[in-house]
Amino acid sequence: MRRIEAGSYYSYLPEGCKLCRKGAKLVLFVTGFCNNKCFYCPVSKAKFGKDVVYANEREVKSVRDFLEEVELMGAEGIAITGGEPLLKLERVREFVSIAKKLDMHVHLYTAIPADEEKLRKLSAVDEIRFHPPELKSPDAYVEPIKISKKLGMDAGFEIPAIRFEKRIVEIVNETNAFLNVNQLEVSESNWKHVVERGYSVKDYYVESQDSRGVVKKYENANKFHYCSARFKDVAQFRRRLIRMAMNHPEFYAVTRDGTIICCRIEGDLDLAERILSDWGVEYLRFEDCIETSADIKVEIREALKSEGLKLSLVERYPTSNRVVVELIEI
Ligand code: SF4
Numbered sequence: 001m002r003r004i005e006a007g008s009y010y011s012y013l014p015e016g017c018k019l020c021r022k023g024a025k026l027v028l029f030v031t032g033f034c035n036n037k038c039f040y041c042p043v044s045k046a047k048f049g050k051d052v053v054y055a056n057e058r059e060v061k062s063v064r065d066f067l068e069e070v071e072l073m074g075a076e077g078i079a080i081t082g083g084e085p086l087l088k089l090e091r092v093r094e095f096v097s098i099a100k101k102l103d104m105h106v107h108l109y110t111a112i113p114a115d116e117e118k119l120r121k122l123s124a125v126d127e128i129r130f131h132p133p134e135l136k137s138p139d140a141y142v143e144p145i146k147i148s149k150k151l152g153m154d155a156g157f158e159i160p161a162i163r164f165e166k167r168i169v170e171i172v173n174e175t176n177a178f179l180n181v182n183q184l185e186v187s188e189s190n191w192k193h194v195v196e197r198g199y200s201v202k203d204y205y206v207e208s209q210d211s212r213g214v215v216k217k218y219e220n221a222n223k224f225h226y227c228s229a230r231f232k233d234v235a236q237f238r239r240r241l242i243r244m245a246m247n248h249p250e251f252y253a254v255t256r257d258g259t260i261i262c263c264r265i266e267g268d269l270d271l272a273e274r275i276l277s278d279w280g281v282e283y284l285r286f287e288d289c290i291e292t293s294a295d296i297k298v299e300i301r302e303a304l305k306s307e308g309l310k311l312s313l314v315e316r317y318p319t320s321n322r323v324v325v326e327l328i329e330i
Helices: 015-020 062-073 085-101 116-121 138-150 166-175 191-196 209-218 229-246 270-278 297-305
Strands: 026-027 078-082 105-109 127-130 154-160 179-184 224-227 260-266 283-285 290-292 310-318 325-327
Touching: 015 026, 015 078, 015 105, 015 127, 015 229, 026 062, 062 085, 062 325, 078 085, 085 116, 085 270, 116 138, 116 224, 127 138, 127 260, 138 166, 138 310, 166 209, 179 209, 191 297, 209 224, 229 325, 270 290, 270 297, 283 297
Parallel strands: 026 078, 078 105, 105 127, 127 154, 154 179, 179 224
Antiparallel strands: 260 290, 260 310, 283 290, 310 325
């Protein structure tokens, strides 16, 4: 087994996971519709049961929104998830076709043991990950795994480490599939159900002697990968932030965590733009504010303030929703 960041390890790392580890995978939430009710479902109440599309944090109302997100993070691949993506098969096909035109790797999650007709429609997908809801009826996925492989996809199971299901390991080894086991993450949407079932929660994930024992048993799969909850923060998410931060204009300062620091200007934005242009200062304009360098000269700062504009030093995520970590008025 090869050990990597934050307690994750593998004997086989699917291509989609390699890109995810680099922070180069865009997560495409293709619909909140799903017919299952897994007790550990991580989908937020705001999205579950709603037919919404998100590319990372960005709501996608048109293909353009998707492409903007691809560009912002310099995506090299997409992970199609939901909800249940196959309930919106044509939508999935449309995004797969765009991604393939951009030469991106595509992996897809589904809980549906799809038949050959459906899988043929998805044959442009590079990798398919089947998730038996609550690990029930794994045998239903034997044929879909075989067909997916025959169609040229890499195929396997992706499951949360809720309990050991021996049949999953057997199927993986019989079909030369891969097995991704995820540490169960706890969020607002699943906390109550996870605790009710007696799992020990530490910080925002399930961690106990029992859960480690469960993962250990899955190591008998020939192509095995364990992904810890912390891995998602320290590797995947942080690296995606850094990629996004580096794609911002140079006047943004980038921190080690991948957040960016700038000066935010609020108020009459047309006036602010005129002042900044007169001084030859680089900036970005958003609907609610203008951002420019945190090292803006004192004279320019004073010129802006004397016109009633509000200035703040801001540390924020480089994501499309521009989540603020810290704001100090100056
Ligand atoms: S299949 Fe996935 S989206 Fe649907 S309820 Fe289960 S965990 Fe949630």
